[in-house]
Amino acid sequence: MGIDDCALYPLFTDELLSTMRRLIPAERLDRLAVSAIFRARRHGA
Amino acid sequence: MSRDLLHQDEVRALVREAYAALDEPSRAVAEKHYSPEELEDVPALAVDHALGVANHLRRARIEPGDTILDLGCGSGIDSILAARRTGPSGQVFALDFLPEMLERTARSAQKAGLENVEPIEGEMEAIPLADASVDVVISNGVVNLSPRKARVLAECARVLRPGGELCVADLTVEEEELPPEVLTHPAAWAG
Numbered sequence: 001m002g003i004d005d006c007a008l009y010p011l012f013t014d015e016l017l018s019t020m021r022r023l024i025p026a027e028r029l030d031r032l033a034v035s036a037i038f039r040a041r042r043h044g045a
Numbered sequence: 046m047s048r049d050l051l052h053q054d055e056v057r058a059l060v061r062e063a064y065a066a067l068d069e070p071s072r073a074v075a076e077k078h079y080s081p082e083e084l085e086d087v088p089a090l091a092v093d094h095a096l097g098v099a100n101h102l103r104r105a106r107i108e109p110g111d112t113i114l115d116l117g118c119g120s121g122i123d124s125i126l127a128a129r130r131t132g133p134s135g136q137v138f139a140l141d142f143l144p145e146m147l148e149r150t151a152r153s154a155q156k157a158g159l160e161n162v163e164p165i166e167g168e169m170e171a172i173p174l175a176d177a178s179v180d181v182v183i184s185n186g187v188v189n190l191s192p193r194k195a196r197v198l199a200e201c202a203r204v205l206r207p208g209g210e211l212c213v214a215d216l217t218v219e220e221e222e223l224p225p226e227v228l229t230h231p232a233a234w235a236g
Contacts, residue, residue, distance in 0.1 A: 001098075001216065008073040009096060011063055016230055023224040033218045035098045039105075044207030 002030035053192045057142075060190050064119075065145055070094060075122060087125050091153035094120035097185035099214035102126050106210055110134040111180040114204060116169050116197075116213075117141055117187025121150030121162070127183060128159045138174060139164045170196045172204050179204045184213045 003020055006012045021029065070093035075084060078100040084092055096119055107113060107130040115124040118139035128137045139150045139162055147164040154162035167173040169184075170193050182201045191197045201211050220228060 005077070008071075008077060010067050010069055010071065011096075016227075019230070020227055023226055028222065032223070033216045035214065035216055037099055037101045037104055037212070037214045039213075040211045042202055042205040042207055042209045042211075 001033040001035050003032060004030075006032065056190075056192045061143060064143055067094070067096075079122070079126075083126065086129070086157065087122055088153045088156040090149055090156065091120045091122040091125055094149060095122045096120075097123065097214060098216050099185065101183060101185055101212050101214035102130075105181055105183055105212035107131055107181055112178065113137045114172070114174065114179045114182045114201075115139045116172075116182055116184035116201070117190070118150050118164070119146050119185075119187075121146075121153040123183055123185055124150055124162050125153055125157050125159065127181075128154065128157075128162045131161065133161055135161055137162045138179070140167055140169065140172065142166065142168050170200060172200045174204045176203055177206045177209075180206055180209050182209070182211045182213075184211075184215070186215055188213060189215050189217075 003017060006020070007017055024032070072092055074097065075092045075095035078095075078097055102123060107127055109132040111131045112135060113127045113131055115127060115137060118124045118141045121139060124137050124139040128135070131137065139147065141147050141150070141164070144166060147166055150162065151164045165173060169187065169191055182205060188194055188197050205211065
């Protein structure tokens, strides 16, 4: 998940996105977070 | 005197304030994660305020008649989609701690003609459902908002029936690689 993905979310304001672009190295801006899906099953069935 | 070393109340207040203030509709998040076919029968109110981080429902094993808990339902997009899959013989409990979100979910379910979505107000660290009462717990971008994530997972295990499934989508960040100005920004906690 990169900064362009973050920009889709209203919690990421223009001010915050601007701060992120200023402080985070350009080569990191396209991988700021990892979106993961996990599944688990409760034992005992 | 007890001290809130996890700053739970502060984090909760921050999340509550941030999400309650969101009013601007946008389909961008929904269109990123869901196909046009999936969104076809979901009311605009739910689509326009979707804030999930992935499409975990494609992985969730939901069978007709299942009882489902949508942990942090937000505006209800996943509750609506899950309710269609479990069908009229099943039930979706849509849990959120924000009345504004529950109201949107209720209106969306009504517009979708679904009678098997029941909004319930509560905290994910203290789910107001009985032990072993749910077949599938789903959650999309919500567990990360809790200052007590282990407690949330323990609550999910408590309400799941034996053999029941938890299917969660969420975000992780490598904290040491992000500057403190970003990590400590309220949006980093709320988003």
